[in-house]
Amino acid sequence: MRYLPLTEADRRSMLATIGVPSVDSLFRDVPEAARLSAPIEGLAPHAGEMEVERTIAAMAAKNISAGSVPSFLGAGAYRHHVPASVDHLIQRGEFLTSYTPYQPEVTQGTLQYLFEFQTQVALITGMDVANASLYDGATSCAEAVMMANRVTRRGKAVLSGGLHPHYRDVTLTNARFHGFEVVAAPADPEGEEDLLALIDDKTSCVVVQNPGFFGQVRDLTDLAAAVHAKGALLIVAVAEVVSLGLLTPPGEMGADIVVAEGQSIGNSLNFGGPYVGLFATRDKYVRHMPGRLTGQTVDAEGRRGWVLTLSTREQHIRREKATSNICTNSGLCALAFTIHMSLLGEEGFKRLARLNHAKAVQLADRLDGLKGVEVVSDSFFNEFTVRLKKPASKVVNKLAKHGILGGVPVSRLHPGDEALADLLLVTATETNTDADMEALAHGLKEALS
Amino acid sequence: MNTQGRKTHIDTLGVEGGNAASAAAGTISGNRALMLEEPLIFEQDSPGTTGVDLPEPPTFKPRLGKVRERGTIGLPGLSEPEVIRHYTRLSQKNFAIDSGLYPLGSCTMKHNPRLNEKLARLPGLSDIHPMQPERTVQGALELIDTLAHWLKTLTGMPAVAMSPAAGAHGELCGMAAIRAAIEDRDGSTSHRRRVLVPESAHGTNPATAAACGFTVDAIPADATGRVDLEALKAKLGDDVAAIMLTNPNTCGLFERDIIEIADAVHKAGAFFYCDGANFNAIVGRVRPADLGIDAMHINLHKTFSTPHGGGGPGSGPVVLSEALAKFVPLPYVVHGEDGFSLVESGEDDQANGKEFGRLKGFHGQMGMFVRALAYILSHGADGLRQVASDAVLNANYVMASLKDVMTASFEGPCMHEALFDDRFLKGTGVTTLDFAKAMIDEGYHPMTMYFPLVVHGAFLIEPTETESKQSLDAFIRVMRGLAERARSGDAEHFLGAPRMTPRRRLDETGAARKPVLRWVPEVSQAEAAE
Numbered sequence: 001m002r003y004l005p006l007t008e009a010d011r012r013s014m015l016a017t018i019g020v021p022s023v024d025s026l027f028r029d030v031p032e033a034a035r036l037s038a039p040i041e042g043l044a045p046h047a048g049e050m051e052v053e054r055t056i057a058a059m060a061a062k063n064i065s066a067g068s069v070p071s072f073l074g075a076g077a078y079r080h081h082v083p084a085s086v087d088h089l090i091q092r093g094e095f096l097t098s099y100t101p102y103q104p105e106v107t108q109g110t111l112q113y114l115f116e117f118q119t120q121v122a123l124i125t126g127m128d129v130a131n132a133s134l135y136d137g138a139t140s141c142a143e144a145v146m147m148a149n150r151v152t153r154r155g156k157a158v159l160s161g162g163l164h165p166h167y168r169d170v171t172l173t174n175a176r177f178h179g180f181e182v183v184a185a186p187a188d189p190e191g192e193e194d195l196l197a198l199i200d201d202k203t204s205c206v207v208v209q210n211p212g213f214f215g216q217v218r219d220l221t222d223l224a225a226a227v228h229a230k231g232a233l234l235i236v237a238v239a240e241v242v243s244l245g246l247l248t249p250p251g252e253m254g255a256d257i258v259v260a261e262g263q264s265i266g267n268s269l270n271f272g273g274p275y276v277g278l279f280a281t282r283d284k285y286v287r288h289m290p291g292r293l294t295g296q297t298v299d300a301e302g303r304r305g306w307v308l309t310l311s312t313r314e315q316h317i318r319r320e321k322a323t324s325n326i327c328t329n330s331g332l333c334a335l336a337f338t339i340h341m342s343l344l345g346e347e348g349f350k351r352l353a354r355l356n357h358a359k360a361v362q363l364a365d366r367l368d369g370l371k372g373v374e375v376v377s378d379s380f381f382n383e384f385t386v387r388l389k390k391p392a393s394k395v396v397n398k399l400a401k402h403g404i405l406g407g408v409p410v411s412r413l414h415p416g417d418e419a420l421a422d423l424l425l426v427t428a429t430e431t432n433t434d435a436d437m438e439a440l441a442h443g444l445k446e447a448l449s
Numbered sequence: 450m451n452t453q454g455r456k457t458h459i460d461t462l463g464v465e466g467g468n469a470a471s472a473a474a475g476t477i478s479g480n481r482a483l484m485l486e487e488p489l490i491f492e493q494d495s496p497g498t499t500g501v502d503l504p505e506p507p508t509f510k511p512r513l514g515k516v517r518e519r520g521t522i523g524l525p526g527l528s529e530p531e532v533i534r535h536y537t538r539l540s541q542k543n544f545a546i547d548s549g550l551y552p553l554g555s556c557t558m559k560h561n562p563r564l565n566e567k568l569a570r571l572p573g574l575s576d577i578h579p580m581q582p583e584r585t586v587q588g589a590l591e592l593i594d595t596l597a598h599w600l601k602t603l604t605g606m607p608a609v610a611m612s613p614a615a616g617a618h619g620e621l622c623g624m625a626a627i628r629a630a631i632e633d634r635d636g637s638t639s640h641r642r643r644v645l646v647p648e649s650a651h652g653t654n655p656a657t658a659a660a661c662g663f664t665v666d667a668i669p670a671d672a673t674g675r676v677d678l679e680a681l682k683a684k685l686g687d688d689v690a691a692i693m694l695t696n697p698n699t700c701g702l703f704e705r706d707i708i709e710i711a712d713a714v715h716k717a718g719a720f721f722y723c724d725g726a727n728f729n730a731i732v733g734r735v736r737p738a739d740l741g742i743d744a745m746h747i748n749l750h751k752t753f754s755t756p757h758g759g760g761g762p763g764s765g766p767v768v769l770s771e772a773l774a775k776f777v778p779l780p781y782v783v784h785g786e787d788g789f790s791l792v793e794s795g796e797d798d799q800a801n802g803k804e805f806g807r808l809k810g811f812h813g814q815m816g817m818f819v820r821a822l823a824y825i826l827s828h829g830a831d832g833l834r835q836v837a838s839d840a841v842l843n844a845n846y847v848m849a850s851l852k853d854v855m856t857a858s859f860e861g862p863c864m865h866e867a868l869f870d871d872r873f874l875k876g877t878g879v880t881t882l883d884f885a886k887a888m889i890d891e892g893y894h895p896m897t898m899y900f901p902l903v904v905h906g907a908f909l910i911e912p913t914e915t916e917s918k919q920s921l922d923a924f925i926r927v928m929r930g931l932a933e934r935a936r937s938g939d940a941e942h943f944l945g946a947p948r949m950t951p952r953r954r955l956d957e958t959g960a961a962r963k964p965v966l967r968w969v970p971e972v973s974q975a976e977a978a979e
Contacts, residue, residue: 001832003560005917006839014842014918018849018862023838026845026862027734029703034739039830042602046829049564056823059595060573062588064581073578076810083501085533087570090758093547094540097561100760102553102897104957105950106889109543110759113536116490119967123523129966132760135614138810166810173778173806177625177661219515248517261810268570271589272579272811273614274762286964292760297960305952309960315617315656316900320665325656328615328750332758339536342490343500345526351503357513358506379514400582408580415794430503 001046064405066269070436071405072363074383074427075213075413076137076164076239077272078264080352081431086266086339090332100292100328104307105299110331111306114294117338124244124341124349125258126251127280131291133334134277134326137261141167141207141237142174143279143290143324144257145182148205148233150288150323151256155180156202158195158232161188162212164239165413171207180204187414189376189385189423191216195223199230205257209237210250214410215377215384215425217247224254233257241265241278242429243381245353257281265344266336276333287313290324352430356382359428363437367426370441372448376423383427385410389448392424398447404439484951487538491968494525500532523970542951543759544894550916550924554866554897554909555651555699557729557751562827565754565820574819579811583790589815590789594782596822597766600747603825603833605738606768610777612813616726619746619765620657620693622808626744626769626776627691627720628661629805633776641690641719647676649700649901654693654724663690670903674700674859674868681710685717695724696740697731699901700859701844701866701909711741720744720773728752729913730841730865733834743770749814753821764817775803780812839914840865843921847912850925854932858904865913871906873932878940881906884931886946886954891927 006014011023020026027035039045066079073079090096094109101107101114114132121130134140145157157175159168159182168184175182181202185193191214195206206227211217220236227234236250238260250258260278267275281289287310295309315322344352360382368375372389388395392409399406410423428437479486511518527535544551551558569575577586597609610626613619624644631639644658647668655665666684671677676694692714696704704710714721723737723745729752731737737745749755749764757763769777779800780793791812792799828836841864848857848867856872871881885895897909912921934942947953 001828001835003562003827004832004835004839004914005920006842006914007918010918011839011842014846018842018845020845020862023842026841026864027703028862029705029864030731030735031705031708031740034708034735036734036736036834039834040603040733040736041830043599043825043830043833046832047826049827052564052823052826053568055826056568056592056819057571057573059588059592060568060571062591063573063577064585065572065576066578066581067572067576071578073580075580077579079576079578083529085500085529089533089536089540091566092537092540094543094545095759096566096756097546097558098543098759099551099553099556099558099757103544103885103889103895104955105886105947105952106544106894107542107759108951109539109541112487112489112539112542113759115966115968119489119491120524122967135618135762136810138807139614139618164810166807169779169807170809173625173808174660176806177621177628179662217513217516219517244519245522246518247513248519252519268575268816269578270575271577271586271815273809273814274764274816275810276762286966293964293966295960296965297956299955300953303952305955307955307957307960309957309964309966312961314652316652318656319652320655320659322652322656322659325617325621325653325660326615327617327651327653328757328761328763330762331760332756333762335536335759338490339532341524342527342532342535343529344524345499346522346524347497347526348499348501348503349522349524351499351506352501354506355503357511358509361509361512362507364512379512379516381513397582397584400585405578405581405585412580412793416796 066405069403069405070439072407072426072428072440073405075408075425076166076261077269078240078427078429079269079431080242080264080429082266082268082340083343086336089339090336095335096332101308104305108305111294113335113338115296115306117334118294120338120341121278121280124249125280126249127258128283129286130278130280131289131293133330134279134291135330136273136275136277137237137239137259138166138170140259140277140279142171144235144259145171145205145207146174146178147257147288147290148235149180151233151285152204152231154202154204156204157182158198158203158206159184160195160208161185161193162191162214163207163209163237164213167237187417187420189214196226199232203230203232205233205235207235207237209239211240211243211381215380217379217381220253235259240381240383242353242356245349246357247381262337266340267333274330274333276330276337288323291326292329355430359430359432360384363426363428366437366441370444373444382429383425386424386426388422388424391421395424395447399443402443404443406440406443485538487535489968490535491525493527493531496526498526498528500527500529549892549894550912550920551894552896552910552912553894554911555726557911557913558757559754559913560915561754561756562824565823568823569816569819587788590782592822593818594784594789596818599825600766600768603732604745604768605736607771608769608774608777610767610769611781612778612808613746613765613767614809614814615761615763616746616748616765617653617657618808619767620653621660622767622778623722623744623746624657624661625805626773627722629776630773631690633803640688643689645681645684645689645692647694649698649903650693650695651699651724651726658693674702675704676710678706678709682713685713687718689717689719691720691722693722693724695726697727697864700868701863702859703864707740726751727865730837732837733830734837743773749817749821753824755817755820762814762817764814775801776805778806778808779804836914843912843914843916846921847910847925851928854929866909866911868904869908870904874935877935879935879943881908883943883946884935887931887943889947890949893924893927
């Protein structure tokens with residue numbers, strides 16, 4: 001077995017040092033009834049690289065990879081071009097096979113990139129401070145609500161109908177078990193909801209997504225002021241982080257906490273994970289924040305260096321009184337984000353965002369003229385909603401048969417709501433060509449005829 | 450494991466131990482050959498430069514409604530070679546499994562096979578969107594289902610929830626399942642809200658119990674480092690929802706009474722949550738189902754070797770007993786006549802109606818699933834059994850080779866990790882922390898220190914099965930040498946360590962007192978000072 005270095009001679013000599021006759025005797029504390037005397041049944045014996053690769057490659061071959069066909073899927077996960085150097089750098093063993101930087105003298109590399117990550121996240125969201133990442137956008141959203149409950153000492157969250165249903169559902173799961181109240185506004189494809197009517201003096205926070213799940217972009221300045229007037233916090237969720245290269249950031253609109261899905265920068269689609277949750281807030285709330293934080297300090301010779309800090313918020317110190325139970329986060333995905341963002345820089349990030357918006361405008365114009373297709377979103381970034389004259393899920397399945405991944409039917413994420421059955425979310429990114437768009441237009445024409 | 454919040458010994462570092470290394474180097478740059486000083490990316494800004502060539506967007510009319518386009522963000526501009534050099538240099542300041550023995554107890558820092566990296570990057574697995582039609586991702590669903598099958602087989606459990614994103618997230622899943630099952634059985638007003646957690650538990654256990662709306666009640670350890678069975682029985686009652694027990698426990702010991710504990714817990718109408726962080730010690734040799742557990746998370750980044758990545762991403766599937774099998778999070782994969790499909794909502798025809806909700810976005814840590822499956826298939830039934838055997842053998846070898854110079858906390862044999870405390874340092878003026886820092890200069894990542902909390906100044910050493918005997922012998926020689934050095938009165942050597950690292954001891958107290966959590970441009974800093 002290529003991964004196990006001990007030889008039989010080593011094992012014999014080590015057992016002699018320990019003073020036991022066999023490895024089995026080291027397991028003597030295991031109740032006899034629970035000891036397996038032979039390898040687990042059913043699983044084949046060890047296999048070489050070639051055989052394992054064959055088995056798993058066969059599974060991979062049964063999937064249609066998004067890059068091999070015209071693809072327009074979004075709804076919280078976006079296909080962007082990731083520069084080759086990102087994946088090269090994150091596979092350096094010094095990053096890949098290191099762990100949480102508990103010993104700062106030998107993990108300055110990890111600590112420094114996390115400090116850079118925190119700074120980048122704070123900059124793009126327009127906030128004061130960000131943590132070193134959480135699992136994903138949806139879990140970050142739930143953590144933000146629980147943080148708002150701690151800050152305001154209230155226990156009721158109001159969720160916009162434009163919030164990604166997964167973000168809503170993860171928050172609801174946490175609400176059920178952690179014990180707080182959630183008022184979730186109904187799905188809001190037209191962007192007409194009145195969240196202020198749902199706020200009362202028990203409301204800890206209002207959660208809105210921008211761009212919204214259905215695509216609209218909103219100026220949240222007035223909403224922020226109104227929420228603050230009620231003593232609550234405004235949480236802004238960003239499911240497509242590239243939008244922050246073009247839109248006024250939530251921090252400038254008055255957000256108190258910004259959560260985002262960072263997958264778009266540096267990370268592949270990966271069928272939904274691992275992704276990276278971004279979490280940013282105001283300086284005054286930093287001690288209520290969940291997750292790891294890297295801070296600047298000096299070493300014994302007065303040189304600048306980095307350490308994990310404010311850990312008295314965390315579970316390994318505070319145990320049941322911790323701000324969150326999170327331990328492992330998304331370190332390597334955060335590194336990919338940081339490297340990609342560093343490669344883009346100010347110019348590149350803004351250009352990427354403009355390019356995405358331009359592609360989406362082009363696609364919306366192309367589709368809007370088609371018979372049986374109506375663009376619903378009057379404003380959007382790189383994703384918009386169209387209303388079809390047939391159920392969107394059927395249309396999408398038809399398109400898939402023709403080798404086109406044509407979008408995400410709203411009904412997949414909002415099941416059971418007949419009024420939404422004809423709605424399709426369509427995304428265009430920098431990866432989509434004119435030919436892709438033509439293929440979608442033709443495919444839709446056919447599917448709707 | 451936790452080392453934060455410990456007082457550092459910075460104040461005690463005199464000039465003698467202090468500037469020696471840098472002063473001796475005497476370089477103009479501050480560099481020391483391969484050890485290069487590297488500023489922040491923000492301090493290398495060439496405005497207007499970018500490392501990504503993107504086409505200029507065509508002229509078009511934006512559709513941003515009332516939202517203004519943003520102004521300056523403040524991101525630095527660098528070319529590709531500059532970015533590559535920057536992150537390469539940062540990587541060189543890290544200790545990693547690839548470079549040496551990383552005996553961080555309870556974290557299972559074993560070798561990460563590169564085949565697994567290669568396979569996770571196959572476009573058919575990495576470049577698929579989670580919302581693609583199910584017909585277009587049958588292979589991905591098959592892979593999740595296959596991994597689920599092996600996790601169930603290896604644990605003997607009938608069900609597994611695949612979506613949790615890490616160990617602590619798996620705990621949340623398991624405890625949510627327990628609460629959902631109790632409410633289903635006893636009604637939603639059930640007063641079973643007390644969870645018993647041993648004092649030696651990982652901090653995530655009590656934090657998770659609290660996050661699920663339970664109260665935490667600590668159970669003491671007995672003199673052998675295990676749960677005190679009588680104390681546990683005395684605490685059981687009709688308000689107890691569950692016990693959360695790590696097995697092998699955080700002292701590196703197998704809980705001998707585990708079957709009796711499970712029986713007592715079940716008899717009291719409560720559930721048994723097992724923290725599976727240490728599954729590496731028993732994989733292929735013991736099936737947790739045979740111990741009577743109801744739920745256990747498996748850290749794929751520990752036992753199944755998905756890379757730790759500087760702190761994630763992890764993955765924490767949770768195996769469940771028959772009693773909990775229906776109380777799962779959404780979504781999950783099912784296999785019907787038509788192939789594989791996902792149950793994504795309680796309204797799905799295939800849903801069982803008892804699902805407790807969603808834990809994260811989309812379907813789980815697919816990238817980690819690929820690596821874990823490759824690991825399982827590579828090892829096979831014989832290899833996995835050998836993993837546990839060698840992990841336990843290596844730890845006992847370290848224990849046997851050090852127990853005459855260090856103080857083992859409990860009688861052996863241990864499982865996959867060896868626990869020592871700081872009694873052997875008594876009167877030397879050297880603490881566990883100082884000892885750890887001296888290990889760094891010797892080329893080792895320190896073990897987990899000051900955890901578990903049940904012994905004083907803990908050294909928790911987990912060598913894992915991927916260390917050779919030669920590697921262990923070298924480590925043992927260093928540990929023995931350091932122990933002798935400490936006892937010989939050379940405290941100064943330890944108090945000044947590490948001396949040869951990119952940075953010496955860092956001021957953690959100062960970092961927490963006045964937190965600087967991001968870079969700010971010098972202009973803003975100057976403005977702030979005025």
